[in-house]
Amino acid sequence: MGGTFDPIHHGHLVAASEVQSFFDLDEVVFVPTGQPWQKQSRQVSPAEDRYLMTVIATASNPRFWVSRVDIDRQGPTYTIDTLRDLRKELPDADLYFITGADALGDIFTWRDADELFDLAHFVGCTRPGFTLDRSTLSGMPADKVTILEIPALAISSTDCRARTMKGEPVWYLVPDGVVQYITKYALYTSAPPTSKLGPPAS
Numbered sequence: 001m002g003g004t005f006d007p008i009h010h011g012h013l014v015a016a017s018e019v020q021s022f023f024d025l026d027e028v029v030f031v032p033t034g035q036p037w038q039k040q041s042r043q044v045s046p047a048e049d050r051y052l053m054t055v056i057a058t059a060s061n062p063r064f065w066v067s068r069v070d071i072d073r074q075g076p077t078y079t080i081d082t083l084r085d086l087r088k089e090l091p092d093a094d095l096y097f098i099t100g101a102d103a104l105g106d107i108f109t110w111r112d113a114d115e116l117f118d119l120a121h122f123v124g125c126t127r128p129g130f131t132l133d134r135s136t137l138s139g140m141p142a143d144k145v146t147i148l149e150i151p152a153l154a155i156s157s158t159d160c161r162a163r164t165m166k167g168e169p170v171w172y173l174v175p176d177g178v179v180q181y182i183t184k185y186a187l188y189t190s191a192p193p194t195s196k197l198g199p200p201a202s
């Protein structure tokens, strides 16, 4: 599952769990983006913070893993590179790329979009407030795409950041350990972290 995970929330985790169960996948690999080039209009938190929050959020599930392929690669993050790197690491695996239906709807704006469907099966999870355009869907190879209805959780990272900024709670929107990480490292606020060591290096 690819995402910026700034921060990871229960919408992501439910989507991953539903896809794992539906396809009986051996494991779900969460891949935090390095430099999400389509989110350049806003400040994205350091990759190490997003990576660590993703590790914390997924640690208790034996089928969930986190990959550094995108954050360790220099330059903008393109899914074509993600899939090529994962294929090198897992040459015998059938790859399923999990996204929200909103992200899937933008896939033809991604780098080398036409080649993506040769490398993985794409799974678009339904998301409250978003309907995938039928014409967009009809442009995709039907045997390489599945739209999966998942329990609707109207949670977004944008809302979690905004709540934190306003001093409102994000308890139960994100895993407890992620709430504690956000507080400890003073993410999404202008306050500095309490330790002189500060947050992890990015």
Ligand SMILES: Nc1ncnc2c1ncn2[C@@H]1O[C@H](COP(=O)(O)OP(=O)(O)OP(=O)(O)O)[C@@H](O)[C@H]1O
Pocket (backbone or CB within 6 Å): 002, 003, 004, 005, 006, 010, 011, 012, 015, 098, 099, 100, 101, 102, 103, 104, 125, 126, 127, 128, 153, 154, 155, 156, 157, 158, 159
């Ligand atoms: N509540 C949700 N339900 C289903 N899919 C989701 C949900 N939230 C995010 N996703 C999907 O998970 C993937 C990674 O999402 P991302 O890390 O960008 O989170 P986000 O909540 O969309 O962030 P932001 O609000 O900052 O854009 C995307 O493909 C997105 O569509």
Ligand SMILES: O=C(O)c1ccc[n+]([C@@H]2O[C@H](COP(=O)([O-])O)[C@@H](O)[C@H]2O)c1
Pocket (backbone or CB within 6 Å): 001, 002, 003, 004, 005, 031, 033, 036, 038, 039, 077, 078, 079, 080, 099, 103, 109, 110, 111
């Ligand atoms: O390959 C691309 O050009 C591309 C452009 C935008 C988004 N993506 C991928 O889509 C996934 C969800 O992205 P985001 O920005 O919604 O978190 C994540 O894995 C991104 O790397 C990929």
